Structure formats: C-alpha cells, structure tokens
Amino acid sequence: MGEELKLLGVWGSPYSRRVEIALKLKGVKYEYSEEDIFHNKSASLLKYNPVHKKVPVLVHNGKPIVESQVILEYIDETWKDNPILPRDPYERAMARFWAKFVDEKCAPALWKSLMGAGPEREKAHEEAHELLNTLEGELKGKKFFGGESVGFVDIMANFVGYWVGVLEEAVGVDVLTEDKFPVLCKWAEEFRNCPVIKENLPPRDRMVAYFRDQRETITTFYKNKA
Amino acid sequence: MADQVTLLDFWPSMFGMRCRVALAEKGVEYEYKDEDLWNKSELLLRMNPVHKKIPILVHNGKPVCESLVIVEYIDETWSHKAPLLPSDPYGRARARFWADFIDKKFYNLGQKVAMTKGEEQEAAKKEFIQSLKLLESELGDEPFFGGKKFGFLDISFIGFYCRFYTYEMCGNFSIEAVCPKLVAWGKRCMEKESVSKSLPDPQKLYGFVLEVKKAMGIE
Numbered sequence A: 001m002g003e004e005l006k007l008l009g010v011w012g013s014p015y016s017r018r019v020e021i022a023l024k025l026k027g028v029k030y031e032y033s034e035e036d037i038f039h040n041k042s043a044s045l046l047k048y049n050p051v052h053k054k055v056p057v058l059v060h061n062g063k064p065i066v067e068s069q070v071i072l073e074y075i076d077e078t079w080k081d082n083p084i085l086p087r088d089p090y091e092r093a094m095a096r097f098w099a100k101f102v103d104e105k106c107a108p109a110l111w112k113s114l115m116g117a118g119p120e121r122e123k124a125h126e127e128a129h130e131l132l133n134t135l136e137g138e139l140k141g142k143k144f145f146g147g148e149s150v151g152f153v154d155i156m157a158n159f160v161g162y163w164v165g166v167l168e169e170a171v172g173v174d175v176l177t178e179d180k181f182p183v184l185c186k187w188a189e190e191f192r193n194c195p196v197i198k199e200n201l202p203p204r205d206r207m208v209a210y211f212r213d214q215r216e217t218i219t220t221f222y223k224n225k226a
Numbered sequence B: 001m002a003d004q005v006t007l008l009d010f011w012p013s014m015f016g017m018r019c020r021v022a023l024a025e026k027g028v029e030y031e032y033k034d035e036d037l038w039n040k041s042e043l044l045l046r047m048n049p050v051h052k053k054i055p056i057l058v059h060n061g062k063p064v065c066e067s068l069v070i071v072e073y074i075d076e077t078w079s080h081k082a083p084l085l086p087s088d089p090y091g092r093a094r095a096r097f098w099a100d101f102i103d104k105k106f107y108n109l110g111q112k113v114a115m116t117k118g119e120e121q122e123a124a125k126k127e128f129i130q131s132l133k134l135l136e137s138e139l140g141d142e143p144f145f146g147g148k149k150f151g152f153l154d155i156s157f158i159g160f161y162c163r164f165y166t167y168e169m170c171g172n173f174s175i176e177a178v179c180p181k182l183v184a185w186g187k188r189c190m191e192k193e194s195v196s197k198s199l200p201d202p203q204k205l206y207g208f209v210l211e212v213k214k215a216m217g218i219e
Helices: A014-025 A043-048 A068-078 A089-115 A118-139 A152-156 A158-171 A182-193 A195-200 A204-225 B014-026 B042-047 B067-077 B089-115 B118-139 B152-161 B164-171 B180-190 B202-215
Strands: A005-009 A031-034 A057-060 A063-066 B005-009 B031-034 B056-059 B062-065
Touching: A005 A014, A005 A043, A014 A068, A014 A152, A014 A158, A014 A195, A043 A057, A057 A068, A063 A068, A063 B089, A068 A089, A068 A152, A068 B089, A089 A118, A089 A152, A089 A158, A089 B062, A089 B067, A118 A182, A152 A158, A158 A182, A158 A204, A182 A195, B005 B014, B005 B042, B014 B067, B014 B152, B042 B056, B056 B067, B062 B067, B067 B089, B067 B152, B089 B118, B089 B152, B089 B164, B089 B202, B118 B164, B118 B180, B152 B180, B164 B202
Parallel strands: A005 A031, B005 B031
Antiparallel strands: A005 A057, A057 A063, B005 B056, B056 B062
16 A cells, blocks of 8 residues: 655654654654754645644645644554553543643753753753652653553653753753652663664764754744744 | 542633533533632642642542543543544544644633733734634634534633633624634534533623632733
C-alpha cells in the first residue's frame, strides 16, 4: 500500500523528537524534513499548520496532524504494535494528566529557570523545584513513568530527560541535581540509555554549542511568542 | 456493583460544564458537589493535590483531573452509549487539536475581555474575535463540530458559549454580528437536554462575574 508519512521537524526540538521516538518505537518508516523555524518556514509548514505555524507536523497520506501530544495519540491509535498508552481507561487518564503536567507546567518553568533572566528567572527556578518534586513523587518505585518500559509520559518528558541537562551545561546553571532529585535523575539516565531513545537524541556537543550561541535569538523569539 | 460517581465542580466554570455535559450525554448518574473556590474543601485538596482545582471526577474513589482528560475518561469508561470522539484516528486528532486550541486561547482572552478596560480590553477583543472566526471556520456548514452528531469538540466549547453574554456585555460588542454560525451552533446545542440541564443561565453567570469584578475593585 502506498502509504505516505512525512514529519516536519527541527533537529534540536524536543517536541519533534517526541514524534520520532514514537514512530521509531513502533517501527514505522517516515520521511523527515528539517524546518528553519526561526528564519524561513517552508511553504509546506505554513500550509499544513496555518493556525500555529510550528513543528512538529506529521503528514499522513496528505493529512496533517499537529501538536506533539495529539500526534503521539494519533500514532498510537494508527499503528497498534508496541502501545505507548496503557489500555485501562483510568491508567490512560493518569498518563494524559501527567503528560499535560510535564508539558504545560514543568517544561516552561525549567526553560525560564535556565534561559530566562533577572527576577523572572528566580521565580521560575523556585517553581521548577516544586514541580520537579511533584514529578519525583509520581515516579517513585517505578523504572519509567510507563512502568517497566518507556511510555507516553516518558516520551512527553523528554525535555526533562535530556534537554534540561544540555541547557544546564550551556548556561552553567544546575536545576535537576542528584542530591535533590535522585529518582528523577536515575529515570533520566535510564531514559537516555534506552536503545530507541539513545539513537534518536540530537548530538550533545552540537546542542550545547547551539544553545550557548543561540541563547540570544531563542530568548528573544520566545519572549515575542509569549 | 453500583458505580459511585462524584463531580467536584464550581457552577460558573466552563471546564466543569464540559464534564457535566459529558456525563449527561452518557446518562451517568452522579453526585454534584459545588465547591467554594475561596475555601476549598479537604476532599478537593486530597483529590487534586497537584493543581488544587476543579473539575475533579471521582469514580469509585479514584480521582480524574483536568476537564478534557475527564471527558475522554468518561467516553472510554461508558463506551456503550453516545460516543463523544469520532472513531477514526484522524477525526480524533482534529477534535483534540481544536480542543487544545480552545484551551490555549479562549480562557485567557475571555478573562481579559471580561475583566479589563481600555487598550488592553480592545486588544483582547480583537484577538478573541479572530480566534472565534478561526473556530467558526472549522465548524463549516455542519450542525456540530462533530459533524452531524454532537461530540467532544462541541462539549469542549459549549461552556464558553454560555459566557458569550458576559463577554458581550463587558466588552460592548455583539458576537452574533461577527460569528453568526457559531451563535447558531450554540443555540442548536442548547436544544439538547444534556446541555440545557448542565449549563447555568447566561444572565446569572453575568451577574456572578459582575460580583467578582466588584469584589476585586474592577469597574
């Protein structure tokens, strides 16, 4: 069957990498197209995501799906091998709740506490600590948020699992420390060492250099978007 | 074993309304508990320690939080009747996308339209109307966002429709003048018992918002 699957993404974006993890976990083949998100968005991107004009965009047989959490659910429902979400409705609700928590609360606070400036950064730093504490509590006793293997919440938490460490190195600030968050740090290490995930992480040196150099551009870009 | 279902809610909440409508669509019997948000109950704090917010669905003692998560949970648990999400993955992805859009845009913009004045309010009104038009275009010529049948996306937005009167009165504009199809959609939804019995009177809601503004010292 002529199935067309294309992913519009950005190499350093945790959001588009989430989609790649999900597709690779399911063994699904796709064509990848790199977007120049800061300077020159492609005609395809603008056509397929006119509302937000962002990546990732998954285009399946010409039909676009956008927003990483929505895309992950679509992938799970379309390719049924190696399920990402649990089957039980209550477990699924818990997964969706924690995915939203990680994405809408943790990631922005962590980003601001690392890439922000002045009093806003201080406030974000405190907030990030509280949120990481909550996350640590949710993880206790489990290898992954998904249980014995990587699942929906783990994938959505990729920012915490890898990007936080990279940003910490780039800006010389520590947030996710082992003394304060031993369970989360262990999880992050397990996450990064998972075969599919390990192969799919953007190269660390390149990322550190990128965030260091681009800090100015990114900070202004996100300031204007907020 | 009889199901024990409780909804911790706050009557003016558009997020709570989503859960009420979803439960009504499925014909689920439940206990409704109205919370005083300025004096949250021990039950609320215990059931949602992370966010300390309503709505919370408690099913046989186990809490589910976040309104859209609750609606999907309701759809999957009482799956024998009135499916809320479409069955095809693409249709489901579209519904989830637009529900996420509604969450990202309308609550904050609506708050600004209702609670601010002058330039800030005008800017909010402009973006609010733009967002409404975008949503209206998704409706197209179908009776509901779900197509021929009332569903997940209709449920996601109906609580905001209930606030249209408040936004119009506070912002001094007519939503029907800019988005007639959306208003017609709202009226059509209100003809359904699951909706009309779950939503408060728009005028009562406006009165409540005025009281809040007064208490906060906003003219």
